[in-house]
Amino acid sequence: MSYQIHVVKEAAKGHWREIFGALAPQLNEAVDRAPNHVSCPVHGGTDGFRLFPHWEETGAGICNTCGAYNDGFALLQWVTGWSFNETVNKVGAFLRLDYSSAQIISTETEGSKFSGEIRFIGMTKLRNGRDCFLIRFTDGSVHWGADLKRACELAGLKVGDTAELTLVAKQKAINSKGKEFTKTLWSARRLPSAEEIRAEEEKKAAVLAKRRLQMRALWKSSEPLALSGNNPASLYLRNRGIKEAEFNPVNLSDLRYVPQMSYVDEDGKVSSFPG
Known part of the structure; x- marks a missing residue:
């Protein structure tokens, strides 16, 4: 079956962890260690590939040698060798965006979004006696449908979560x-709670404060850079044929270097280099 790309793209948002796990197990290391660098899933190496920070939403990643892939479809094409249409159809099939015994006549794109805290989620019985999957928000709004069940299960939603449908x-x-x-097609994702947002902001503030202290300590350990000196930085610039006259004196006075900077590789080995 052939799928419409705009439908599959919208449905895939926020579900690239599950999609990669099912369709491209060679990305497992990158998924487990995201967004840190890992070996390239195509040509190997040690640390040439990583997924972007928001990869779960977009599926994007980059290889230092092969280049950037701005969404999960492009990344899957690169990793698997599939054509674009083949990739779209495989993602659509994984997301179950069709009835296996049905013939699709037309698809009308929507895009409406609904969000809130989940009060109830699960199967319930309608007045006509039929079972139906239903999600109810605390504001009283209700949404239902077979495909909504699929989308909510992919997102791992439960009572108390804040969700966007x-x-x-x-x-x-x-x-x-x-x-x-x-048939109504849905996409669902869990939104961070107010407490999670606050905790993340506090974490970011703590990281920023730590980095400021590190930068101050680094500046204090640095020394003025003079092209006439014998430090490694001065020797490097002279060997490159750079003369002091080529610098604006004001800017040159602001240039400094650190005699020894620590570097930790992926194996935890610590070494020092001028910086």
């Missing part, structure tokens, strides 16, 4: 008995 599209289809019906 996206009405991706509506598909008109004909089932095996020739009856026409409409």
Whole structure:
């Protein structure tokens, strides 16, 4: 079955961890250590590849040798060798964006978003006696459907979570008995709670404060850079043929170097170099 790219792209947002795990196990190391550098899944090495910080939303990553891949579809093409259409169809099939016995007539893109704290999520019985998956927010709004169940299960949503639901599209289809019906396609993701947002902000503030202290300590350990000196930085510039006259004297007075800077490689080995 052929899928429409805009429908698959919207449905894949926030679910690249599951998609990569199912379709590209060669990315497992990058997923487990994201966003840190790992060996390239295509040509190996030690630390040439990493997923971008927001990779779970976009699927994006970069190889220092091969270049950047700005979404999960491009990344999957590169890793697996699939064509673009083949990649879209495999992601669409994994996300179950079709009925196996149905013929899709048309797809109408939506894009409406609904968010709130989940009061109830799960199967319930309708007045007509049929079972239906339903999600109810604390504001009283209710959404339901078979595909919404799939989307919520992929997102791992539960009662108490703050969620965002996206009405991706509506598909008109004909089932095996020739009856026409409409299927609603959903995407879902968990949003951070107020407490999680506050904790993340506090964590970022602590990291920033630590970096400021490190930068102050680094500045205090630095020495003025003079092209006439015999320190490693001065020798390097002279060997490159750079003369003091080529610098603006004001800017040159601001240049400094650190005699010994620590560097820790991936194996934890510590070494020192001028910086």
